[in-house]
Amino acid sequence: MIEVTDLRRVYGGGFEAVRGIDFSVRRGEVFALLGTNGAGKTSTVELLEGLAPPAGGRVRVLGHDPYTERAAVRPRTGVMLQEGGFPSELTVAETARMWAGCVSGARPPMEVLEVVGLQSKTDTRVKQLSGGQRRRLDLALALLGDPEVLFLDEPSTGLDAEGRRDTWELVSALRESGTTVLLTTHYLEEAEQLADRLAIMHEGRIAATGTPAEVTASRPSRISFELPDGYFVGDLPPLGELGVGDHEVDGRIVRLRTHELQRAATGLLVWAGQAGVELRRLDMRSASLEEAFLGIAKEAAAGAAEGTTTKEYAA
Ligand SMILES: Nc1ncnc2c1ncn2[C@@H]1O[C@H](COP(=O)(O)OP(=O)(O)OP(=O)(O)O)[C@@H](O)[C@H]1O
Numbered sequence: 001m002i003e004v005t006d007l008r009r010v011y012g013g014g015f016e017a018v019r020g021i022d023f024s025v026r027r028g029e030v031f032a033l034l035g036t037n038g039a040g041k042t043s044t045v046e047l048l049e050g051l052a053p054p055a056g057g058r059v060r061v062l063g064h065d066p067y068t069e070r071a072a073v074r075p076r077t078g079v080m081l082q083e084g085g086f087p088s089e090l091t092v093a094e095t096a097r098m099w100a101g102c103v104s105g106a107r108p109p110m111e112v113l114e115v116v117g118l119q120s121k122t123d124t125r126v127k128q129l130s131g132g133q134r135r136r137l138d139l140a141l142a143l144l145g146d147p148e149v150l151f152l153d154e155p156s157t158g159l160d161a162e163g164r165r166d167t168w169e170l171v172s173a174l175r176e177s178g179t180t181v182l183l184t185t186h187y188l189e190e191a192e193q194l195a196d197r198l199a200i201m202h203e204g205r206i207a208a209t210g211t212p213a214e215v216t217a218s219r220p221s222r223i224s225f226e227l228p229d230g231y232f233v234g235d236l237p238p239l240g241e242l243g244v245g246d247h248e249v250d251g252r253i254v255r256l257r258t259h260e261l262q263r264a265a266t267g268l269l270v271w272a273g274q275a276g277v278e279l280r281r282l283d284m285r286s287a288s289l290e291e292a293f294l295g296i297a298k299e300a301a302a303g304a305a306e307g308t309t310t311k312e313y314a315a
Pocket residue numbers: 011012013015017035036037038039040041042043044
């Protein structure tokens with residue numbers, strides 16, 4: 001549905017915001033673009049939406065160039081920009097009707113307003129809507145053309161926790177109905193919940209890509225606990241044999257990092273059981289997408305000088 005090869009975007013002053021990225025999105029998939037501020041997510045999405053031509057490389061959406069073959073692509077895509085501009089004096093219903101007039105084969109405006117939960121606000125003027133309600137109106141307009149591919153640029157920014165959950169449910173329902181979704185987000189939990197696959201951007205490049213599970217699986221799990229009274233780290237079983245990569249001791253607290261959580265955890269608990277000691281403040285956890293994101297961004301920053309390579313976790 002979307003195919004991106006060696007894509008580049010250069011702004012007026014010569015600044016290269018997108019520096020040769022590759023990814024593809026399959027039919028019915030939710031694909032998330034993550035990244036630090038200024039990583040190049042919006043610059044990329046705008047190229048996919050056909051709002052600007054690339055400085056280099058290639059974009060195909062539904063098999064077409066979204067910039068030069070706009071007429072073939074635009075009717076089949078829905079776009080929710082980071083900031084929508086609405087005439088503020090119109091009501092919600094008037095805005096949806098006006099927009100429907102610009103879309104060929106539009107769905108009934110009331111239907112999409114109901115989908116996003118704005119049915120009780122149809123007579124409210126846009127200027128009186130909250131920020132979150134405006135985001136929902138924006139989403140409703142993107143859905144009017146019943147798109148095959150939906151671009152959502154930070155769909156839940158500005159929404160409260162409940163609004164965010166509602167948006168997630170909506171995106172999940174769209175995926176169920178076969179819509180392909182490309183979204184950018186700052187919320188790692190959002191990507192973890194919604195994305196079938198994701199790419200983490202950093203300074204115009206893709207630093208890592210794969211399913212959320214694949215990207216997090218590359219990061220070490222953590223175990224921490226308090227040393228039992230009278231014991232020292234040297235009294236623990238040999239950590240290397242438990243699959244522990246490295247460890248640090250902070251007062252009485254021991255922190256272990258491992259790529260083999262079950263083996264390390266079992267070894268530690270068997271040891272504690274045999275020694276008859278309690279491991280107080282015991283905590284064991286797999287890496288979260290947030291840890292993976294922070295680690296990858298840090299590594300990418302460190303590796304930038306020597307030319308960063310993309311980590312592919314996909315099978
Ligand atoms: N019109 C422009 N002219 C010059 N530079 C720009 C322009 N638009 C964006 N940039 C720069 O390009 C880089 C990428 O910006 P972009 O908005 O794509 O990042 P982003 O990943 O979407 O960031 P955010 O998460 O903060 O929205 C930034 O350094 C930004 O300052």
